[in-house]
Amino acid sequence: MKILVAYGTTEGQTRKVARFVADRLVDAGHAVELLDANDAEGLDVGRFGAAVLAGSIHGGRYQPALVDFARGSAQALSARPGLFLSVSLSAAGDDAGEWEGIRAIADEFAQETGWRPGRVEHVAGAFRFGEYDYFKAWMMRRIAREKGETVDPEGDTEYTDWAALGAAVDDWAGALT
Template identity: 55%
Template sequence: MKIFVAYATSEGHTRKIARWAADRIHEHGHSVELAPFADAMGLDVGRFDGAVLASSIHAGHYQAELAKFADKNASRLGKMPTLFLSVSLAAAGHDAEDWRGLDRILDDFKSATNWTPGRVVQVAGAYMPSEYDIFRRFIMRRIIAGKEADADLDADHDYTDWSALGAELDSWVAQIIK
Protein backbone atom coordinates (compact mmCIF):
# COMPACT_ATOMS: atom_id res chain seq x y z
CA MET A 1 0.00 0.00 0.00
CA LYS A 2 1.04 3.58 -0.62
CA ILE A 3 0.22 6.05 2.16
CA PHE A 4 0.42 9.83 2.02
CA VAL A 5 1.44 11.63 5.21
CA ALA A 6 1.03 15.42 5.22
CA TYR A 7 1.39 17.99 7.96
CA ALA A 8 1.25 21.63 8.99
CA THR A 9 3.34 22.83 11.90
CA SER A 10 4.11 26.04 13.74
CA GLU A 11 7.07 25.17 15.97
CA GLY A 12 8.02 21.82 14.44
CA HIS A 13 6.41 19.33 16.81
CA THR A 14 3.67 18.28 14.39
CA ARG A 15 6.36 17.72 11.74
CA LYS A 16 8.13 15.46 14.27
CA ILE A 17 4.87 13.53 14.81
CA ALA A 18 4.25 13.21 11.05
CA ARG A 19 7.80 11.97 10.40
CA TRP A 20 7.45 9.47 13.23
CA ALA A 21 4.12 8.26 11.80
CA ALA A 22 5.62 7.93 8.31
CA ASP A 23 8.53 5.90 9.67
CA ARG A 24 6.16 3.63 11.60
CA ILE A 25 3.97 3.03 8.55
CA HIS A 26 7.10 2.26 6.52
CA GLU A 27 8.17 -0.24 9.21
CA HIS A 28 4.87 -2.05 8.51
CA GLY A 29 6.15 -2.54 4.94
CA HIS A 30 4.17 0.19 3.21
CA SER A 31 5.36 2.88 0.84
CA VAL A 32 5.08 6.37 2.33
CA GLU A 33 5.29 9.88 0.91
CA LEU A 34 5.75 12.68 3.48
CA ALA A 35 5.18 16.35 2.72
CA PRO A 36 4.13 19.60 4.34
CA PHE A 37 0.72 20.77 3.06
CA ALA A 38 2.35 23.80 1.46
CA ASP A 39 4.28 21.44 -0.86
CA ALA A 40 1.33 19.10 -1.49
CA MET A 41 -1.22 21.47 -3.01
CA GLY A 42 -0.85 20.18 -6.59
CA LEU A 43 -0.48 16.55 -5.58
CA ASP A 44 -2.93 13.96 -6.93
CA VAL A 45 -4.04 12.26 -3.70
CA GLY A 46 -5.94 9.71 -5.79
CA ARG A 47 -2.69 7.83 -6.38
CA PHE A 48 -2.53 6.84 -2.70
CA ASP A 49 -4.31 4.05 -0.86
CA GLY A 50 -4.71 6.08 2.32
CA ALA A 51 -3.71 9.34 3.98
CA VAL A 52 -2.56 10.54 7.38
CA LEU A 53 -3.03 14.27 7.84
CA ALA A 54 -1.56 16.07 10.86
CA SER A 55 -2.04 19.62 12.04
CA SER A 56 -1.81 21.49 15.29
CA ILE A 57 -4.33 23.81 16.86
CA HIS A 58 -3.35 27.39 17.63
CA ALA A 59 -5.76 30.07 18.84
CA GLY A 60 -8.71 27.77 18.26
CA HIS A 61 -7.96 26.82 14.64
CA TYR A 62 -5.94 24.40 12.56
CA GLN A 63 -3.32 25.83 10.21
CA ALA A 64 -4.67 27.41 7.03
CA GLU A 65 -2.59 25.03 4.85
CA LEU A 66 -4.54 22.05 6.18
CA ALA A 67 -7.89 23.73 5.58
CA LYS A 68 -6.93 24.60 1.99
CA PHE A 69 -5.67 21.10 1.30
CA ALA A 70 -8.68 19.36 2.86
CA ASP A 71 -11.14 21.65 1.09
CA LYS A 72 -9.49 21.13 -2.30
CA ASN A 73 -9.20 17.34 -1.85
CA ALA A 74 -12.34 16.59 0.22
CA SER A 75 -13.91 14.37 -2.43
CA ARG A 76 -10.83 12.19 -2.97
CA LEU A 77 -10.00 12.04 0.74
CA GLY A 78 -13.56 10.94 1.41
CA LYS A 79 -13.05 7.90 -0.82
CA MET A 80 -9.98 6.56 0.96
CA PRO A 81 -9.02 5.57 4.50
CA THR A 82 -7.86 8.65 6.37
CA LEU A 83 -6.38 9.30 9.79
CA PHE A 84 -6.33 12.84 11.15
CA LEU A 85 -3.81 13.62 13.89
CA SER A 86 -5.07 16.71 15.70
CA VAL A 87 -2.18 18.03 17.81
CA SER A 88 -2.72 20.34 20.79
CA LEU A 89 -1.68 20.99 24.35
CA ALA A 90 -5.33 20.63 25.36
CA ALA A 91 -5.09 16.93 24.49
CA ALA A 92 -2.44 16.55 27.19
CA GLY A 93 -4.92 17.29 29.95
CA HIS A 94 -8.08 15.86 31.42
CA ASP A 95 -10.16 19.03 31.54
CA ALA A 96 -13.62 18.26 30.13
CA GLU A 97 -14.10 21.81 28.83
CA ASP A 98 -10.80 21.62 26.93
CA TRP A 99 -11.94 18.36 25.29
CA ARG A 100 -15.31 19.87 24.37
CA GLY A 101 -13.35 22.74 22.82
CA LEU A 102 -11.35 20.27 20.71
CA ASP A 103 -14.62 18.73 19.51
CA ARG A 104 -15.96 22.19 18.55
CA ILE A 105 -12.78 23.06 16.66
CA LEU A 106 -12.96 19.77 14.76
CA ASP A 107 -16.66 20.26 13.97
CA ASP A 108 -15.97 23.78 12.67
CA PHE A 109 -13.12 22.43 10.53
CA LYS A 110 -15.30 19.68 9.04
CA SER A 111 -18.02 22.20 8.21
CA ALA A 112 -15.57 24.61 6.61
CA THR A 113 -13.82 22.01 4.44
CA ASN A 114 -16.61 19.51 3.72
CA TRP A 115 -14.18 16.75 4.71
CA THR A 116 -14.82 14.31 7.52
CA PRO A 117 -11.76 12.29 8.50
CA GLY A 118 -12.23 8.54 8.67
CA ARG A 119 -10.56 8.47 12.08
CA VAL A 120 -9.41 11.26 14.39
CA VAL A 121 -6.79 10.99 17.09
CA GLN A 122 -6.28 13.86 19.50
CA VAL A 123 -2.52 13.96 20.14
CA ALA A 124 -0.91 15.85 23.00
CA GLY A 125 1.55 18.37 21.64
CA ALA A 126 4.57 20.07 23.11
CA TYR A 127 5.34 23.22 25.07
CA MET A 128 8.29 24.75 23.21
CA PRO A 129 9.31 28.12 24.69
CA SER A 130 12.63 27.89 22.81
CA GLU A 131 10.64 28.16 19.55
CA TYR A 132 8.12 30.87 20.50
CA ASP A 133 8.24 34.54 19.69
CA ILE A 134 7.93 36.85 22.69
CA PHE A 135 4.15 37.25 22.37
CA ARG A 136 3.44 33.52 22.06
CA ARG A 137 5.89 32.74 24.85
CA PHE A 138 4.01 35.09 27.19
CA ILE A 139 0.63 33.52 26.34
CA MET A 140 1.87 29.94 26.50
CA ARG A 141 3.60 30.50 29.84
CA ARG A 142 0.30 31.71 31.29
CA ILE A 143 -1.59 28.72 29.91
CA ILE A 144 0.94 26.17 31.19
CA ALA A 145 1.23 27.88 34.59
CA GLY A 146 -2.55 27.76 34.95
CA LYS A 147 -2.69 24.04 34.14
CA GLU A 148 0.52 22.78 35.73
CA ALA A 149 1.58 24.82 38.77
CA ASP A 150 5.01 23.19 39.17
CA ALA A 151 5.97 23.25 35.46
CA ASP A 152 9.36 24.61 34.43
CA LEU A 153 8.18 27.46 32.21
CA ASP A 154 11.59 27.92 30.60
CA ALA A 155 12.09 24.33 29.45
CA ASP A 156 10.69 22.61 26.37
CA HIS A 157 8.40 19.71 27.23
CA ASP A 158 7.02 17.01 24.93
CA TYR A 159 3.58 15.84 26.16
CA THR A 160 3.03 13.37 23.31
CA ASP A 161 2.24 9.83 24.45
CA TRP A 162 4.26 8.09 21.75
CA SER A 163 3.19 4.62 22.85
CA ALA A 164 -0.52 5.48 22.63
CA LEU A 165 0.03 7.19 19.28
CA GLY A 166 1.83 4.10 18.02
CA ALA A 167 -1.06 1.88 19.09
CA GLU A 168 -3.56 4.15 17.28
CA LEU A 169 -1.44 4.23 14.14
CA ASP A 170 -0.89 0.46 14.16
CA SER A 171 -4.63 -0.10 14.61
CA TRP A 172 -5.45 2.22 11.69
CA VAL A 173 -2.91 0.51 9.41
CA ALA A 174 -4.25 -2.94 10.37
CA GLN A 175 -7.80 -1.78 9.68
CA ILE A 176 -7.06 -0.45 6.20
CA ILE A 177 -5.17 -3.49 4.94
CA LYS A 178 -8.08 -5.86 5.61
Protein backbone atom coordinates in the same frame (compact mmCIF):
# COMPACT_ATOMS: atom_id res chain seq x y z
CA MET B 1 -0.18 0.33 0.39
CA LYS B 2 0.94 3.81 -0.66
CA ILE B 3 -0.03 6.26 2.10
CA LEU B 4 0.11 10.05 2.19
CA VAL B 5 1.14 11.71 5.46
CA ALA B 6 0.53 15.47 5.16
CA TYR B 7 0.95 17.90 8.02
CA GLY B 8 0.70 21.50 9.11
CA THR B 9 2.91 22.78 11.92
CA THR B 10 3.68 26.13 13.52
CA GLU B 11 6.38 25.31 16.07
CA GLY B 12 7.44 21.87 14.79
CA GLN B 13 5.81 19.32 17.11
CA THR B 14 3.33 18.13 14.47
CA ARG B 15 6.25 17.63 12.03
CA LYS B 16 7.76 15.33 14.65
CA VAL B 17 4.40 13.55 15.05
CA ALA B 18 4.06 13.15 11.26
CA ARG B 19 7.62 11.76 10.95
CA PHE B 20 6.90 9.28 13.71
CA VAL B 21 3.69 8.16 11.94
CA ALA B 22 5.48 7.89 8.58
CA ASP B 23 8.24 5.72 10.10
CA ARG B 24 5.66 3.56 11.82
CA LEU B 25 3.78 2.97 8.57
CA VAL B 26 7.01 2.22 6.67
CA ASP B 27 7.99 -0.29 9.38
CA ALA B 28 4.59 -1.95 8.83
CA GLY B 29 5.48 -2.40 5.15
CA HIS B 30 3.72 0.60 3.59
CA ALA B 31 5.15 3.13 1.13
CA VAL B 32 4.80 6.64 2.53
CA GLU B 33 5.01 10.16 1.14
CA LEU B 34 5.59 12.69 3.93
CA LEU B 35 4.60 16.20 2.93
CA ASP B 36 4.33 19.65 4.53
CA ALA B 37 0.87 20.96 3.58
CA ASN B 38 2.60 24.14 2.34
CA ASP B 39 4.09 22.03 -0.47
CA ALA B 40 0.89 20.15 -1.39
CA GLU B 41 -0.17 22.32 -4.32
CA GLY B 42 -0.98 20.17 -7.33
CA LEU B 43 -0.71 16.90 -5.38
CA ASP B 44 -2.87 14.11 -6.84
CA VAL B 45 -4.42 12.32 -3.85
CA GLY B 46 -5.64 9.65 -6.29
CA ARG B 47 -2.08 8.21 -6.24
CA PHE B 48 -2.58 7.08 -2.64
CA GLY B 49 -4.55 4.25 -1.11
CA ALA B 50 -5.02 6.09 2.21
CA ALA B 51 -4.13 9.38 3.88
CA VAL B 52 -3.09 10.72 7.26
CA LEU B 53 -3.44 14.46 7.86
CA ALA B 54 -2.02 16.11 10.97
CA GLY B 55 -2.36 19.67 12.20
CA SER B 56 -2.00 21.60 15.44
CA ILE B 57 -4.44 23.95 17.11
CA HIS B 58 -3.50 27.60 17.60
CA GLY B 59 -6.23 29.86 18.89
CA GLY B 60 -8.91 27.35 17.94
CA ARG B 61 -7.74 26.75 14.37
CA TYR B 62 -5.45 24.50 12.33
CA GLN B 63 -2.78 25.75 9.91
CA PRO B 64 -4.39 27.51 6.91
CA ALA B 65 -2.26 25.46 4.44
CA LEU B 66 -3.67 22.24 5.91
CA VAL B 67 -7.23 23.59 5.75
CA ASP B 68 -6.71 24.63 2.11
CA PHE B 69 -5.24 21.25 1.17
CA ALA B 70 -8.04 19.28 2.91
CA ARG B 71 -10.69 21.47 1.29
CA GLY B 72 -9.13 21.27 -2.18
CA SER B 73 -8.77 17.48 -2.02
CA ALA B 74 -11.83 16.69 0.13
CA GLN B 75 -13.53 14.47 -2.41
CA ALA B 76 -10.47 12.32 -3.12
CA LEU B 77 -9.54 12.20 0.58
CA SER B 78 -13.05 11.14 1.64
CA ALA B 79 -13.02 8.37 -0.97
CA ARG B 80 -10.14 6.56 0.82
CA PRO B 81 -9.39 5.58 4.40
CA GLY B 82 -8.36 8.67 6.35
CA LEU B 83 -6.88 9.45 9.74
CA PHE B 84 -6.84 12.98 11.15
CA LEU B 85 -4.38 13.76 13.94
CA SER B 86 -5.26 16.88 15.90
CA VAL B 87 -2.33 18.08 18.02
CA SER B 88 -3.00 20.40 20.96
CA LEU B 89 -2.08 21.11 24.55
CA SER B 90 -5.68 20.54 25.69
CA ALA B 91 -5.23 16.88 24.70
CA ALA B 92 -2.45 16.64 27.31
CA GLY B 93 -4.92 17.13 30.14
CA ASP B 94 -8.24 15.73 31.29
CA ASP B 95 -10.30 18.90 31.53
CA ALA B 96 -13.74 17.93 30.14
CA GLY B 97 -14.44 21.45 28.88
CA GLU B 98 -11.12 21.61 27.00
CA TRP B 99 -11.75 18.20 25.46
CA GLU B 100 -15.18 19.33 24.33
CA GLY B 101 -13.46 22.36 22.80
CA ILE B 102 -10.89 20.40 20.79
CA ARG B 103 -13.52 17.92 19.60
CA ALA B 104 -15.63 20.85 18.38
CA ILE B 105 -12.58 22.34 16.59
CA ALA B 106 -11.95 19.01 14.79
CA ASP B 107 -15.66 18.80 13.85
CA GLU B 108 -15.52 22.34 12.52
CA PHE B 109 -12.46 21.40 10.42
CA ALA B 110 -14.50 18.56 8.85
CA GLN B 111 -17.42 20.94 8.19
CA GLU B 112 -15.20 23.66 6.76
CA THR B 113 -13.16 21.40 4.47
CA GLY B 114 -15.74 18.75 3.55
CA TRP B 115 -13.20 16.01 4.36
CA ARG B 116 -14.72 13.23 6.45
CA PRO B 117 -11.82 11.27 7.94
CA GLY B 118 -12.83 7.82 9.09
CA ARG B 119 -10.92 8.34 12.32
CA VAL B 120 -9.83 11.32 14.41
CA GLU B 121 -7.17 11.09 17.14
CA HIS B 122 -6.34 13.89 19.55
CA VAL B 123 -2.61 13.99 20.26
CA ALA B 124 -0.96 15.89 23.10
CA GLY B 125 1.57 18.42 21.80
CA ALA B 126 4.35 20.40 23.43
CA PHE B 127 5.46 23.74 24.77
CA ARG B 128 8.34 24.88 22.53
CA PHE B 129 9.76 28.02 24.07
CA GLY B 130 12.69 28.07 21.65
CA GLU B 131 10.18 28.75 18.84
CA TYR B 132 8.09 31.48 20.49
CA ASP B 133 8.55 35.21 20.11
CA TYR B 134 8.51 37.40 23.22
CA PHE B 135 4.73 37.78 23.37
CA LYS B 136 3.97 34.10 22.72
CA ALA B 137 6.53 33.07 25.34
CA TRP B 138 4.88 35.34 27.89
CA MET B 139 1.41 33.99 27.01
CA MET B 140 2.52 30.34 27.06
CA ARG B 141 4.34 30.77 30.39
CA ARG B 142 1.08 32.13 31.79
CA ILE B 143 -0.92 29.19 30.39
CA ALA B 144 1.62 26.73 31.86
CA ARG B 145 1.37 28.45 35.25
CA GLU B 146 -2.46 28.33 35.14
CA LYS B 147 -2.30 24.61 34.36
CA GLY B 148 0.16 24.06 37.20
CA GLU B 149 2.77 22.74 34.74
CA THR B 150 6.51 23.07 35.30
CA VAL B 151 8.04 23.86 31.91
CA ASP B 152 11.51 24.51 30.54
CA PRO B 153 11.31 28.29 29.86
CA GLU B 154 14.07 28.03 27.20
CA GLY B 155 13.36 24.67 25.54
CA ASP B 156 10.71 22.01 24.91
CA THR B 157 8.32 20.33 27.32
CA GLU B 158 6.72 17.48 25.44
CA TYR B 159 3.48 15.73 26.37
CA THR B 160 3.06 13.53 23.28
CA ASP B 161 2.37 9.92 24.28
CA TRP B 162 4.37 8.15 21.56
CA ALA B 163 3.30 4.65 22.64
CA ALA B 164 -0.42 5.58 22.49
CA LEU B 165 0.06 7.29 19.12
CA GLY B 166 1.90 4.25 17.76
CA ALA B 167 -0.87 1.94 18.95
CA ALA B 168 -3.57 4.13 17.32
CA VAL B 169 -1.66 4.22 14.02
CA ASP B 170 -1.11 0.44 14.10
CA ASP B 171 -4.81 -0.08 14.76
CA TRP B 172 -5.85 2.23 11.91
CA ALA B 173 -3.31 0.80 9.46
CA GLY B 174 -4.18 -2.76 10.46
CA ALA B 175 -7.68 -2.26 9.06
CA LEU B 176 -6.41 -1.13 5.62
CA THR B 177 -6.93 -3.67 2.88
